[in-house]
Amino acid sequence: xxxxxxxxxxxxxxxxxxxxxxxxxxxxxxxxxxxxxxxxxxxxxxxxxxxxxxxxxxxxxxxxxxxxxxxxxxxxxxxxxxxxxxxxxxxxxxxxxxxxxxxxxxxxxxxxxxxxxxxxxxxxxxxxxxxxxxxxxxxxxxxxxxxxxxxxxxxxxxxxxxxxxxxxxxxxxxxxxxxxxxxxxxxxxxxxxxxxxxxxxxxxxxxxxxxxxxxxxxxxxxxxxxxxxxxxxxxxxxxxxxxxxxxxxxxxxxxxxxxxxxxxxxxxxxxxxxxxxxxxxxxxxxxxxxxxxxxxxxxxxxxxxxxxxxxxxxxxxxxxxxxxxxxxxxxxxxxxxxxxxxxxxxxxxxxxxxxxxxxxxxxxxxxxxxxxxxxxxxxxxxxxxxxxxxxxxxxxxxxxxxxxxxxxxxxxxxxxxxxxxxxxxxxxxxxxxxxxxxxxxxxxxxxxxxxxxxxxxxxxxxxxxxxxxxxxxxxxxxxxxxxxxxxxxxxxxxxxxxxxxxxxxxxxxxxxx
Amino acid sequence: xxxxxxxxxxxxxxxxxxxxxxxxxxxxxxxxxxxxxxxxxxxxxxxxxxxxxxxxxxxxxxxxxxxxxxxxxxxxxxxxxxxxxxxxxxxxxxxxxxxxxxxxxxxxxxxxxxxxxxxxxxxxxxxxxxxxxxxxxxxxxxxxxxxxxxxxxxxxxxxxxxxxxxxxxxxxxxxxxxxxxxxxxxxxxxxxxxxxxxxxxxxxxxxxxxxxxxxxxxxxxxxxxxxxxxxxxxxxxxxxxxxxxxxxxxxxxxxxxxxxxxxxxxxxxxxxxxxxxxxxxxxxxxxxxxxxxxxxxxxxxxxxxxxxxxxxxxxxxxxxxxxxxxxxxxxxxxxxxxxxxxxxxxxxxxxxxxxxxxxxxxxxxxxxxxxxxxxxxxxxxxxxxxxxxxxxxxxxxxxxxxxxxxxxxxxxxxxxxxxxx
Numbered sequence: 052x053x054x055x056x057x058x059x060x061x062x063x064x065x066x067x068x069x070x071x072x073x074x075x076x077x078x079x080x081x082x083x084x085x086x087x088x089x090x091x092x093x094x095x096x097x098x099x100x101x102x103x104x105x106x107x108x109x110x111x112x113x114x115x116x117x118x119x120x121x122x123x124x125x126x127x128x129x130x131x132x133x134x135x136x137x138x139x140x141x142x143x144x145x146x147x148x149x150x151x152x153x154x155x156x157x158x159x160x161x162x163x164x165x166x167x168x169x170x171x172x173x174x175x176x177x178x179x180x181x182x183x184x185x186x187x188x189x190x191x192x193x194x195x196x197x198x199x200x201x202x203x204x205x206x207x208x209x210x211x212x213x214x215x216x217x218x219x220x221x222x223x224x225x226x227x228x229x230x231x232x233x234x235x236x237x238x239x240x241x242x243x244x245x246x247x248x249x250x251x252x253x254x255x256x257x258x259x260x261x262x263x264x265x266x267x268x269x270x271x272x273x274x275x276x277x278x279x280x281x282x283x284x285x286x287x288x289x290x291x292x293x294x295x296x297x298x299x300x301x302x303x304x305x306x307x308x309x310x311x312x313x314x315x316x317x318x319x320x321x322x323x324x325x326x327x328x329x330x331x332x333x334x335x336x337x338x339x340x341x342x343x344x345x346x347x348x349x350x351x352x353x354x355x356x357x358x359x360x361x362x363x364x365x366x367x368x369x370x371x372x373x374x375x376x377x378x379x380x381x382x383x384x385x386x387x388x389x390x391x392x393x394x395x396x397x398x399x400x401x402x403x404x405x406x407x408x409x410x411x412x413x414x415x416x417x418x419x420x421x422x423x424x425x426x427x428x429x430x431x432x433x434x435x436x437x438x439x440x441x442x443x444x445x446x447x448x449x450x451x452x453x454x455x456x457x458x459x460x461x462x463x464x465x466x467x468x469x470x471x472x473x474x475x476x477x478x479x480x481x482x483x484x485x486x487x488x489x490x491x492x493x494x495x496x497x498x499x500x501x502x503x504x505x506x507x508x509x510x511x512x513x514x515x516x517x518x519x520x521x522x523x524x525x526x527x528x529x530x531x532x533x534x535x536x537x538x539x540x541x542x543x544x545x546x547x548x549x550x551x552x553x554x555x556x557x558x559x560x561x562x563x564x
Numbered sequence: 565x566x567x568x569x570x571x572x573x574x575x576x577x578x579x580x581x582x583x584x585x586x587x588x589x590x591x592x593x594x595x596x597x598x599x600x601x602x603x604x605x606x607x608x609x610x611x612x613x614x615x616x617x618x619x620x621x622x623x624x625x626x627x628x629x630x631x632x633x634x635x636x637x638x639x640x641x642x643x644x645x646x647x648x649x650x651x652x653x654x655x656x657x658x659x660x661x662x663x664x665x666x667x668x669x670x671x672x673x674x675x676x677x678x679x680x681x682x683x684x685x686x687x688x689x690x691x692x693x694x695x696x697x698x699x700x701x702x703x704x705x706x707x708x709x710x711x712x713x714x715x716x717x718x719x720x721x722x723x724x725x726x727x728x729x730x731x732x733x734x735x736x737x738x739x740x741x742x743x744x745x746x747x748x749x750x751x752x753x754x755x756x757x758x759x760x761x762x763x764x765x766x767x768x769x770x771x772x773x774x775x776x777x778x779x780x781x782x783x784x785x786x787x788x789x790x791x792x793x794x795x796x797x798x799x800x801x802x803x804x805x806x807x808x809x810x811x812x813x814x815x816x817x818x819x820x821x822x823x824x825x826x827x828x829x830x831x832x833x834x835x836x837x838x839x840x841x842x843x844x845x846x847x848x849x850x851x852x853x854x855x856x857x858x859x860x861x862x863x864x865x866x867x868x869x870x871x872x873x874x875x876x877x878x879x880x881x882x883x884x885x886x887x888x889x890x891x892x893x894x895x896x897x898x899x900x901x902x903x904x905x906x907x908x909x910x911x912x913x914x915x916x917x918x919x920x921x922x923x924x925x926x927x928x929x930x931x932x933x934x935x936x937x938x939x940x941x942x943x944x945x946x947x948x949x950x951x952x953x954x955x956x957x958x959x960x961x962x963x964x965x966x967x968x969x970x971x972x973x974x975x976x977x978x979x980x981x982x983x984x985x
Binding site: 052053054055056057058060061062064065084085086087088089090091092093095096099100101102103107108109110111112113116127130134145146147150151174175176177179398 | 584585586587588589590591592593608610611612613614616617618620621622630631633634635636637638639640642643649652653655656659660676677679680681708709710711713918935936937938939940941943944
């Protein structure tokens with residue numbers, strides 16, 4: 052038993068729903084009790100989808116358990132087929148149905164419906180949402196293409212083709228990333244053969260082998276499918292995630308190599324504003340800002356590279372709830388001289404953020420709330436998302452435009468934070484008063500006090516003398532927390548119990564060498 | 565308005581019963597409002613990742629702080645051996661209570677998986693109570709989807725509390741059903757002015773403060789979905805005062821007058837105490853009536869509040885009822901309400917969501933009350949909707965909230981009228 056307060060991922064059948072609801076002509080029959088229909092609102096409310104997810108629930112009740120729940124599966128499958136006339140059916144179970152062992156998939160397959168019926172076995176007590184999405188995509192491709200698919204001969208002289216795999220409903224900015232990445236491929240002279248599963252039909256699935264390579268755009272969802280297509284059809288796939296200016300260029304080079312085209316013209320003509328904005332002198336204040344990054348592994352690792360090399364931040368924390376990608380995450384973290392945090396325990400992430408005392412948090416909706424509570428600036432970079440992460444405007448995070456979006460959306464909260472810091476610093480001046488809030492906050496907001504964290508109680512027996520504390524206050528606000536941390540570290544290492552003005556300056560000299 | 569103005573019909577009303585896919589929450593959802601009401605209680609669902617995901621999705625927001633609810637997620641290991649599962653549960657509860665010394669009542673909430681594997685939470689709660697009392701009382705109830713619909717979770721939670729209520733045959737009025745604090749205070753003032761007392765509320769703001777129950781207890785149901793709690797109270801000697809629910813002016817007056825009659829309060833005194841509230845509410849309803857009168861209303865089954873809401877919108881705002889769906893029909897709880905519905909309205913029980921949506925599309929009502937999963941898809945078809953979950957999260961009972969309640973239904977129509985995009 053695992054005590055969970057908030058969960059980053061839903062159960063694996065939610066992953067299957069994400070695949071089904073991303074596609075056209077695919078229907079999912081879910082053997083599940085009343086209540087599991089809550090999942091519909093994720094799609095209709097968070098993404099504001101204008102149609103119900105294509106899911107039929109068997110809705111079994113306690114009184115059915117002694118009777119014929121298997122009959123319910125058959126009836127629901129037949130009724131769903133009659134009503135929706137899908138081109139392919141997914142049939143699976145939610146956590147409770149798994150326990151009653153009706154073998155929903157096998158039952159549905161026995162109905163001999165005239166469309167592919169793909170049974171899904173998604174172990175709800177050991178796996179989670181992203182795994183469920185990856186498994187469903189893989190099973191769906193296998194179900195449609197057959198266990199031993201063949202790759203058609205390509206006529207000589209035809210344009211190279213690529214599939215884009217992985218974008219789904221409820222994924223982070225998938226809708227716009229797909230447009231951005233498709234644009235890059237087309238500019239390279241690569242035809243986009245199929246985008247799977249977002250917007251795809253069953254016919255699109257059948258055309259997958261006609262491409263030269265696959266773009267593994269969201270590995271949490273698409274890696275299994277890409278690996279299978281590589282194994283069974285020899286189709287190579289990309290490994291670079293085009294997030295940030297540098298990674299986008301790397302992606303262009305990689306895709307061009309897979310397609311056998313020349314990336315130079317595109318790289319010479321296209322780019323992002325991020326590199327210049329980052330070099331602009333007003334960005335100097337971003338230097339060494341401590342940033343804590345947590346999300347799915349793909350976005351977290353990619354964001355860390357952007358943060359470190361394109362924003363000039365210091366990555367002070369890097370973590371993910373994607374255990375499947377723990378190895379990649381550990382490697383990336385080691386590159387920043389830190390240890391990766393691999394957990395799906397929200398409270399553990401909160402503790403890690405509190406301990407790291409970052410100036411910016413890049414995370415999911417969960418970290419947004421943690422950061423809000425701690426008074427730290429935050430931008431969302433990964434699912435789980437909420438309604439504000441599905442903006443009306445075009446807002447990719449991949450590709451060259453994506454890099455522009457990253458610059459704006461990560462810097463904006465820091466600028467706002469700066470205004471609040473300034474207000475807090477000047478609050479004793481006569482023009483200001485404690486009640487005045489930052490102009491972007493609603494009237495009545497109070498000035499946040501989190502700018503100057505008091506000496507922590509668990510500082511290990513450390514105390515600040517009155518003169519030391521007063522001297523600390525004279526240090527400019529934007530380096531004050533760092534000075535406090537360094538001084539306390541210095542004092543602890545030397546067994547100093549009371550920090551005086553002298554200790555403060557000795558520490559400054561020590562760390563300034 | 566007084567009771568005399570309410571017509572009384574006893575003939576059986578035909579009901580359409582359907583069975584099929586249900587687009588409703590399960591009883592776990594009640595935790596979202598129950599934990600806010602009882603600020604010393606923690607709700608621990610013993611279930612799956614689906615349960616945890618459901619509650620945080622239904623809550624709509626991921627609340628900033630450490631919440632007073634959580635899920636002990638069953639894993640493969642727990643499924644393999646029930647003895648171990650009990651040990652695991654004890655371990656999780658002990659560490660939870662150690663972390664949260666502010667918790668005085670711990671609810672173990674059963675789920676679909678815990679019931680299918682027959683994990684006995686009642687026995688677990690007794691065992692844990694013996695260990696943690698007097699600091700913490702541990703209770704159990706089922707919020708599982710195989711047994712409960714949405715608001716039935718509250719019924720089961722309150723019924724579990726009734727079992728722990730001390731016995732006393734003294735005279736008291738017991739108001740049953742979760743009410744927002746502001747509404748509870750308004751009712752308390754009205755009861756004080758009427759000279760009705762002592763009054764207890766179940767649930768109270770602190771779960772540890774359980775009301776007594778006995779032959780002198782008279783029960784006023786504040787919510788229509790607490791039938792099992794009502795029956796448990798009856799079994800302990802209490803008597804339920806039959807009344808419509810305190811929604812709208814008419815409902816609130818009828819509800820108060822049921823208590824007033826029992827306490828021998830004169831009609832004149834009731835009229836006088838309620839006069840200001842009735843007048844304020846009637847005036848406040850007027851602008852909403854202009855927007856709602858004559859409009860056709862379809863209620864999908866969801867919160868179990870559909871029948872009293874339909875009565876209010878029909879009788880006080882002149883809306884026309886197309887279909888009134890309810891997840892289940894507990895006649896004992898809604899008889900007084902059913903009598904007030906007009907003849908010819910279709911009352912449906914249970915759900916086959918696809919067939920019901922076919923009826924919605926055929927009827928094209930002006931407003932459909934439904935769950936969050938259906939609202940946007942219906943809007944996309946040009947049908948205005950009102951999400952029913954707001955009815956359990958918003959204070960809607962009593963005179964002062966009557967116009968707020970009407971406003972919930974008027975706003976989607978007003979919005980549609982304003983938009984030219």
